[in-house]
Amino acid sequence: MKKIEFLRALGEALLFLPQQELDERLDFYSEMIDDRTEDGLSEEEAVEAVGTVESIVEQVLAEKPLLTVVKRAAKPKRKMRAWEIVLIAVGSPLWFSLLVAAVAVGFSLYAALWAVVIAFWAVFAALAGCACGALVAGAYYGVIGGVAMVNTGELPVGVALFAASAVCGGLAIFTFLGCRAATIGTAKLTKGCVLRIKKYLMKKEESK
Secondary structure, three states, X not given: OOHHHHHHHHHXXXXXXXXXXXXXXXXXXXXXXXXXXHOOXXXXXXHHHHOOHHHHHHHHHXXXXXXXXXXXXXXXXXXXXXXXXXXXXXXXXXXXXXXXXXXXXXXXHHHXXXXXXXXXXXXXXXXXXXXXXXXXXXXXXXXXXXXHOOOOOHHHHHHHHHHHHHHXXXXXXXXXXXXXXXXHHHHHHHHHHHHHHHHHHHHHHHOO
């Protein structure tokens, strides 16, 4: 792809940006391509090294807050007619209720996902706490049993507590790995969902 074709395609894909920001980004990528061609790359190689239009659009959308994208997508492209304003006002009890319900459902799903992750971390904290507590208690009873050198039962209790500490410690390690994976996976899932919403809103805006 030539530089002009790339910039034209990128400009069309980033039409949702304000004009000044759009011009700045196009100038930025134009200079980047020029720098790479000066380094000895062909124009096609320089364009390929910059990245695809899709990847750049995803990066731009990821940088934009969701509320900003929603506001821009909701902003009308033309001045609304009187009958359109009346129709929106009359239908507001219905569409506003549906909008609130949709937002509530989305927030509930988001909260539920992270609640599960928090519950996993709570289990990890409990196991780690049990392991530390059993270790301290086992050391205490082990020292008492060893110093007394009598069969008072402290030494067996200490050994049992050491064993419990080892079991809880091992479970805590596995739980930590699971919690870490769940946290990373949930973060990627929510980020991907937000990115898809932004893409959908931008497509709706471009079709106006």
